[in-house]
Amino acid sequence: MWRSSPERELAASWEADAAAGRAPAAEAGEPPRVDAGAAGEPERPAREEQPKAVLQAPARPRAAEEGDARVARRLPPALPLAPPRPAARALCQLAKARGRGRGYRRGSGSLRPVTVDSSKARTSLDALKISLRQLRWKEFPFGRRLPCDIYWHGVSFHDNDILSGQVNKFPGMTEMVRKITLSRALRIMQNLFPEEYNFYPRSWILPEEFQLFVAQVRMVKDGDPSWKPTFIVKPDGGCQGDGIYLIKDPNDIRLTGTLQSRPAVVQEYIYKPLLIDKLKFDIRLYVLLKSLDPLEIYIAKDGLSRFCTEPYQEPNPQNLHHVFMHLTNYSLNIHSGKFIHSDSASTGSKRTFSSILCRLSSKGVDIKKVWSDIISLVIKTVIALTPELKVFYQSDIPTGRPGPTCFQILGFDILLMKSLKPMLLEVNANPSMRIEHEYEPFPRSHLIQSEHA
Numbered sequence: 001m002w003r004s005s006p007e008r009e010l011a012a013s014w015e016a017d018a019a020a021g022r023a024p025a026a027e028a029g030e031p032p033r034v035d036a037g038a039a040g041e042p043e044r045p046a047r048e049e050q051p052k053a054v055l056q057a058p059a060r061p062r063a064a065e066e067g068d069a070r071v072a073r074r075l076p077p078a079l080p081l082a083p084p085r086p087a088a089r090a091l092c093q094l095a096k097a098r099g100r101g102r103g104y105r106r107g108s109g110s111l112r113p114v115t116v117d118s119s120k121a122r123t124s125l126d127a128l129k130i131s132l133r134q135l136r137w138k139e140f141p142f143g144r145r146l147p148c149d150i151y152w153h154g155v156s157f158h159d160n161d162i163l164s165g166q167v168n169k170f171p172g173m174t175e176m177v178r179k180i181t182l183s184r185a186l187r188i189m190q191n192l193f194p195e196e197y198n199f200y201p202r203s204w205i206l207p208e209e210f211q212l213f214v215a216q217v218r219m220v221k222d223g224d225p226s227w228k229p230t231f232i233v234k235p236d237g238g239c240q241g242d243g244i245y246l247i248k249d250p251n252d253i254r255l256t257g258t259l260q261s262r263p264a265v266v267q268e269y270i271y272k273p274l275l276i277d278k279l280k281f282d283i284r285l286y287v288l289l290k291s292l293d294p295l296e297i298y299i300a301k302d303g304l305s306r307f308c309t310e311p312y313q314e315p316n317p318q319n320l321h322h323v324f325m326h327l328t329n330y331s332l333n334i335h336s337g338k339f340i341h342s343d344s345a346s347t348g349s350k351r352t353f354s355s356i357l358c359r360l361s362s363k364g365v366d367i368k369k370v371w372s373d374i375i376s377l378v379i380k381t382v383i384a385l386t387p388e389l390k391v392f393y394q395s396d397i398p399t400g401r402p403g404p405t406c407f408q409i410l411g412f413d414i415l416l417m418k419s420l421k422p423m424l425l426e427v428n429a430n431p432s433m434r435i436e437h438e439y440e441p442f443p444r445s446h447l448i449q450s451e452h453a
Contacts, residue, residue: 122154124433172392
């Protein structure tokens with residue numbers, strides 16, 4: 001059931017595209033709410049401002065496994081052609097969820113600006129400041145003796161002791177989206193709902209599951225001698241592509257020294273990725289987790305597509321070490337001599353996701369289906385993380401004790417296969433929002449692109 005709130009405004013005027021999709025429910029009670037803000041169709045030259053839409057999840061889909069829930073997706077029309085602002089848009093989604101008032105809150109019978117304590121913000125300051133100006137909220141960069149409405153922390157919920165207001169971090173989120181913890185959470189759901197959670201590659205945790213990994217690979221090879229798999233090894237605490245490498249055989253894993261001190265996840269390499277201009281790419285989407293109970297998820301209207309800089313070839317012993325061919329990390333490819341900087345949203349080594357959708361649409365691809373599958377992936381991933389996140393939340397903010405409420409912007413990295421099936425690569429608890437370009441095509445309108453690790 002929907003609460004009475006300005007979120008109703010977001011649901012206005014868009015025709016429902018009742019694509020059925022299931023997501024196993026985290027618990028009985030109010031189903032998750034999702035703002036499918038992202039573009040379901042490619043951008044077009046329409047310049048009028050588009051309304052916002054909210055996806056709501058009915059309680060149950062079809063009578064399948066117990067605990068399933070269905071999300072009826074409402075997909076928006078085309079985006080304007082102007083360059084999007086994927087980084088700051090996620091920040092602005094928070095304002096739409098908080099209520100009307102054009103940046104003001106009612107207190108003591110009068111309107112006052114929403115206050116934001118950014119004294120602990122270590123990253124994303126440019127995007128944050130642009131968003132606060134747009135929203136007409138009042139920033140306190142050096143803190144404030146009086147309580148603020150929002151506290152913007154740089155890395156962790158525990159950056160500061162807060163007793164009221166809202167904090168932009170959930171307790172335990174950083175731990176939950178580390179590669180090993182995320183793999184364990186999704187593996188549990190894969191065992192319970194294998195068809196629903198087939199968007200995450202099969203994974204093993206090293207070093208504890210190394211022998212299991214070797215045995216299972218050997219068993220599959222014995223049954224199918226033609227199977228020649230490739231695996232990708234990712235350090236648990238790694239970021240920006242640090243320490244990632246590809247192998248063809250389990251015995252190629254670098255066991256000496258590093259795995260004991262730096263555990264890792266080894267996954268099946270995703271074959272047959274969708275290629276644009278013969279290049280492999282991934283998608284960065286911003287997801288705002290506004291609440292755990294009830295579960296509320298907002299998805300930014302656009303994302304980024306980050307390209308490799310060498311033409312793709314299927315992995316073989318000769319090209320396994322070609323990181324610019326197989327790894328889409330921006331922080332790696334920026335050092336390639338073939339990296340293309342471009343001010344256009346539809347060219348270069350980093351583009352908008354809507355430009356990719358536009359290109360696919362011109363080839364007859366069902367863009368609404370692609371976007372519907374991505375939304376389903378996001379919802380199911382958050383549901384897999386929710387039970388443990390609630391444990392962290394109750395531990396740090398026990399019921400009945402004073403404390404803040406929480407929200408958090410997450411970065412979802414997704415790979416589209418040639419079949420257009422989305423596959424989850426990883427989730428980032430602290431996605432980079434560093435400004436690379438800032439546009440002002442219309443008065444008082446800031447459109448930005450972000451730079452991502």
